[in-house]
Amino acid sequence: MLFIRQTPIVLLSVVVGFLAPKIEVVAWAQPANIFLSTTTRTTTALNMAEMSDDKVEYSMPDQVKRFANAQETNNERFLDISTVYNGGELSGKRILVTGGNRGLGFEITKEAVSNGASVIVLCRSTNDELEELVGKYNVYSGVDVSDNVAVDKAFKRIKSDGGQLDYVINNAGYFYEPNETILDASLNFEEQLKQIDICALGPLRVNAAAVNSKALADDARLIIITSQAGSCEWRATQNKDTGGDYGHHMSRAACNIGGALQAEELRKKGYSVLLVHPGFNRTEMTAKYKDIWDIEGAVEPSVGAKRVLYEAMKSSMETTGQFVNAEDGLRIPW
Numbered sequence: 400m401l402f403i404r405q406t407p408i409v410l411l412s413v414v415v416g417f418l419a420p421k422i423e424v425v426a427w428a429q430p431a432n433i434f435l436s437t438t439t440r441t442t443t444a445l446n447m448a449e450m451s452d453d454k455v456e457y458s459m460p461d462q463v464k465r466f467a468n469a470q471e472t473n474n475e476r477f478l479d480i481s482t483v484y485n486g487g488e489l490s491g492k493r494i495l496v497t498g499g500n501r502g503l504g505f506e507i508t509k510e511a512v513s514n515g516a517s518v519i520v521l522c523r524s525t526n527d528e529l530e531e532l533v534g535k536y537n538v539y540s541g542v543d544v545s546d547n548v549a550v551d552k553a554f555k556r557i558k559s560d561g562g563q564l565d566y567v568i569n570n571a572g573y574f575y576e577p578n579e580t581i582l583d584a585s586l587n588f589e590e591q592l593k594q595i596d597i598c599a600l601g602p603l604r605v606n607a608a609a610v611n612s613k614a615l616a617d618d619a620r621l622i623i624i625t626s627q628a629g630s631c632e633w634r635a636t637q638n639k640d641t642g643g644d645y646g647h648h649m650s651r652a653a654c655n656i657g658g659a660l661q662a663e664e665l666r667k668k669g670y671s672v673l674l675v676h677p678g679f680n681r682t683e684m685t686a687k688y689k690d691i692w693d694i695e696g697a698v699e700p701s702v703g704a705k706r707v708l709y710e711a712m713k714s715s716m717e718t719t720g721q722f723v724n725a726e727d728g729l730r731i732p733w
């Protein structure tokens with residue numbers, strides 16, 4: 400296990416993707432305007448794709464600093480999503496969630512149902528709590544997002560059961576537990592391909608099946624939960640001098656370019672595509688990083704669910720193809 404081999408500081412510097420390279424919180428070296436609160440955003444009504452890079456407000460790559468900055472500036476949007484979130488808009492919507500059986504996906508499902516949405520869950524294995532929440536017939540179990548046949552079959556059934564999905568939330572994901580490095584000779588190519596299949600091809604498979612089965616409402620929003628780990632630019636901060644986690648981070652970079660291409664192709668059909676980093680959530684996936692949940696600002700998945708749904712509700716043809724951090728609503732560079 401990674402934690403046994405490393406010193407605490409090295410540990411904190413290798414658990415990237417969700418994390419940041421150092422634990423000390425230092426004074427900001429960056430110009431103050433980089434850290435403008437999202438509540439002052441003025442760009443949402445513009446076509447972001449047409450804006451030059453210097454006008455785009457980006458989130459901060461260093462997760463420790465990002466969280467500390469939110470606290471110092473009392474950024475309510477970051478620290479308490481309920482100050483901006485109103486799930487009422489979800490009432491009457493038809494929402495599909497992949498991997499909605501546990502973790503963040505289950506909380507998204509729960510939150511949407513509590514606001515009057517009808518939620519269909521695609522998952523590998525079901526459970527009583529889920530079936531009680533959404534209704535047995537809205538659970539499509541035995542569906543692995545890396546299985547073309549199972550995904551296509553599920554969407555054909557969804558279409559014949561009424562279709563008209565307003566949102567497709569691609570949440571299913573997988574992060575191989577051990578850290579992979581070249582120098583430790585710990586690369587696991589089989590696991591790398593598995594992560595790419597689930598995290599990159601999974602959302603492409605699901606969205607393609609949703610489109611081609613005609614299971615979508617006219618202005619459906621395709622949401623892809625990805626990770627900041629897919630940002631190439633942020634590797635120089637988050638994986639500085641360490642690299643590692645090849646399979647997971649490569650899978651999310653591939654996921655991101657898949658989302659950018661889908662946004663371009665599906666614009667003419669009226670379907671928007673949003674790539675969302677859901678923030679750092681206290682789930683089974685991140686239990687290996689438990690020691691730094693507090694300093695990195697990890698939240699309960701019920702909070703992460705509201706953050707994701709907030710960004711999903713804001714998504715539109717104007718924002719299609721963007722890669723957004725659900726913690727602060729700011730964009731993440733490719």
Ligand SMILES: NC(=O)c1ccc[n+]([C@@H]2O[C@H](COP(=O)([O-])OP(=O)(O)OC[C@H]3O[C@@H](n4cnc5c(N)ncnc54)[C@H](OP(=O)(O)O)[C@@H]3O)[C@@H](O)[C@H]2O)c1
Nearest residue numbers: 498501502503523543544570571572626679680682683684
């Ligand atoms: N937690 C975070 O801080 C964080 C940060 C960045 C990104 N994310 C992303 O957010 C999403 C949810 O993460 P989480 O923290 O809730 O993870 P989690 O607790 O590990 O849950 C993962 C979910 O994905 C499902 N899944 C995995 N492989 C699948 C497959 N091949 N086919 C269908 N479903 C599959 C799991 O279903 P089973 O029960 O069948 O395994 C489970 O429902 C993931 O895409 C993750 O990469 C999370």
